[in-house]
Amino acid sequence: MPYYRVAGEIPRKRHIRFNRPDGGLYAEELMGEEGFSSDSSLLYHVHPPTAIVKSEALSKKISDANLTSNHPLLPRHYRTQDLTPGGDLVLGRQPLVGNDDVVVSYVAAGAESELYRNSVGDEAVYIQAGSARFESVYGVIEAAEGDYVIVPRGTTHRWLPAKNNDSDGPGGDTGDTTPVKALIVEARGHIRPPKRYLSQLGQFLEHAPYCERDLRGVAGPLLARGEDVPVIVRNRAGLTRLTYAYHPFDVVGWDGCLYPYAFNISDFEPIVKRTHAPPPVHQTFEGPNFVICSFCPRPLDFDPRSVPIPYNHHNVDSDELMFYVAGDYSARAGSGVGIGSVTLHPSGFTHGPTPGAVEAVIEAMAAGRTSTDETAVMIDTFRPLALARQASGAEDPEYAWSWARAARSAR
Numbered sequence: 069m070p071y072y073r074v075a076g077e078i079p080r081k082r083h084i085r086f087n088r089p090d091g092g093l094y095a096e097e098l099m100g101e102e103g104f105s106s107d108s109s110l111l112y113h114v115h116p117p118t119a120i121v122k123s124e125a126l127s128k129k130i131s132d133a134n135l136t137s138n139h140p141l142l143p144r145h146y147r148t149q150d151l152t153p154g155g156d157l158v159l160g161r162q163p164l165v166g167n168d169d170v171v172v173s174y175v176a177a178g179a180e181s182e183l184y185r186n187s188v189g190d191e192a193v194y195i196q197a198g199s200a201r202f203e204s205v206y207g208v209i210e211a212a213e214g215d216y217v218i219v220p221r222g223t224t225h226r227w228l229p230a231k232n233n234d235s236d237g238p239g240g241d242t243g244d245t246t247p248v249k250a251l252i253v254e255a256r257g258h259i260r261p262p263k264r265y266l267s268q269l270g271q272f273l274e275h276a277p278y279c280e281r282d283l284r285g286v287a288g289p290l291l292a293r294g295e296d297v298p299v300i301v302r303n304r305a306g307l308t309r310l311t312y313a314y315h316p317f318d319v320v321g322w323d324g325c326l327y328p329y330a331f332n333i334s335d336f337e338p339i340v341k342r343t344h345a346p347p348p349v350h351q352t353f354e355g356p357n358f359v360i361c362s363f364c365p366r367p368l369d370f371d372p373r374s375v376p377i378p379y380n381h382h383n384v385d386s387d388e389l390m391f392y393v394a395g396d397y398s399a400r401a402g403s404g405v406g407i408g409s410v411t412l413h414p415s416g417f418t419h420g421p422t423p424g425a426v427e428a429v430i431e432a433m434a435a436g437r438t439s440t441d442e443t444a445v446m447i448d449t450f451r452p453l454a455l456a457r458q459a460s461g462a463e464d465p466e467y468a469w470s471w472a473r474a475a476r477s478a479r
């Protein structure tokens with residue numbers, strides 16, 4: 069959906085001759101969704117984007133999730149900080165959960181990725197900590213903590229973690245990288261802003277919690293030189309390394325409504341009610357059979373008799389994954405959940421605050437507390453999430469009993 073943008077140099081009309089300085093023609097590439105029936109962008113390459121010279125199958129799979137059903141049924145808690153850090157933002161992804169619609173993975177990446185293109189679906193990369201340069205065929209996005217970077221299907225790109233600039237050391241810039249911690253949502257289709265926040269023609273409406281001004285497009289275009297350049301391409305069959313005759317980053321200009329962009333979670337304007345508002349007010353994106361929500365610092369519900377944290381709920385049609393990013397998540401106090409935690413509350417199980425948490429917040433309000441500083445990212449899927457075996461080492465096996473433990477100790 070994002071609105072029309074132009075970067076670099078383009079000719080006056082589509083599909084007319086557009087000459088390079090040497091007299092040759094730039095090569096057009098139309099990147100379009102849903103056949104020719106939805107958003108697209110038209111890119112102008114120095115070299116033909118079709119020129120491949122080699123194709124090799126890769127045995128490794130990105131997010132080869134090795135999934136197993138959540139059976140026997142249990143709520144789950146993973147500590148992402150217990151996962152092994154390393155690798156890059158593409159091949160270093162460690163899957164947590166997934167189904168036929170979506171795979172959610174985590175990475176603490178210190179290395180630069182190869183060029184990569186996901187031809188299965190869009191990706192949303194949420195940067196929990198650190199910063200990275202996202203380079204793409206459209207241009208560059210400098211991504212930092214709190215950014216969602218939405219990468220449309222088929223976008224050739226790479227991720228470069230920022231280098232430390234430690235001038236205090238004897239050697240000045242150390243050249244080391246601080247790991248970029250990110251949660252990655254790989255969809256099987258397109259990730260877009262919620263339809264209910266858009267006009268018929270795609271403009272954000274006044275009641276939307278963010279708008280066009282909050283979306284950061286690329287600084288571009290980005291020109292790189294090179295021959296025989298490999299690109300990892302992911303499709304439903306697996307991974308292929310395609311070698312291109314010329315560097316794919318040879319676009320002098322593009323225009324259209326299809327491109328990568330960033331949205332920072334701190335630019336989400338929370339919607340509050342006098343009594344507790346349900347998670348749809350936090351919805352930020354939607355994809356096929358899932359939604360992404362942002363829980364941000366906000367005033368506590370302000371009715372004098374409000375219960376200002378979630379009520380117990382059983383979302384009978386969805387599994388709920390929550391990634392705890394910052395602040396103090398009062399509702400799950402005492403459960404072992406902290407910054408970096410990922411919880412999975414599946415359909416078939418009623419979840420809610422830790423027993424005693426409601427009373428504690430009411431007491432805090434009486435003492436003058438008026439706001440919550442929590443930041444969390446939630447992904448609700450409309451089909452059950454299976455568990456990645458690789459994440460089992462980071463699971464808290466006692467989590468499922470945390471509600472009963474708290475209830476019994478309060479007796």
Ligand SMILES: [Fe+2]
Pocket residue numbers: 381388413419
């Ligand atoms: Fe919930």
